[in-house]
Amino acid sequence: MKILNILGITVAAVAVIALIAAQVIRADYAKRAVVYQRIEQTEEAKLFGDLGTKIGSPQAFIIDDPKAILPDTLEDGTKLLDENYLKANNIYPLQLKTINETVSMVTLGSALALVAGIATTLFTRRKLRATPSD
Numbered sequence: 001m002k003i004l005n006i007l008g009i010t011v012a013a014v015a016v017i018a019l020i021a022a023q024v025i026r027a028d029y030a031k032r033a034v035v036y037q038r039i040e041q042t043e044e045a046k047l048f049g050d051l052g053t054k055i056g057s058p059q060a061f062i063i064d065d066p067k068a069i070l071p072d073t074l075e076d077g078t079k080l081l082d083e084n085y086l087k088a089n090n091i092y093p094l095q096l097k098t099i100n101e102t103v104s105m106v107t108l109g110s111a112l113a114l115v116a117g118i119a120t121t122l123f124t125r126r127k128l129r130a131t132p133s134d
Contacts, residue, residue, distance in 0.1 A: 015110045022103045022106045036059065038083050051072060
């Protein structure tokens with residue numbers, strides 16, 4: 001029973017650390033996220049002075065390579081990402097919503113682990129008190 005009690009305390013402690021870390025990570029990535037529109041530049045677009053083909057809708061991305069960001073912007077001020085550069089360098093832009101979903105799953109799992117750890121600790125403490133020691 002003592003080992004189970006220690007295990008419950010350990011699980012609860014690790015769950016608290018994971019809960020805190022997940023929120024810190026979410027906040028860090030949210031600070032670095034900027035709304036970008038992915039643009040694929042074709043030879044025809046360059047020839048006619050067009051921006052290129054828009055890929056999807058503007059999303060909040062975390063981009064660590066400044067070379068992937070085009071100097072132009074859309075009319076509403078949205079920055080542009082060079083899809084050709086991303087493909088050539090095998091860079092997949094990280095979306096903020098992916099971070100948020102992952103952190104939400106980690107938070108849920110950590111909260112369940114915290115509840116399980118606390119429940120195990122309380123259960124084993126009651127059993128240890130009820131059991132006469134030799």
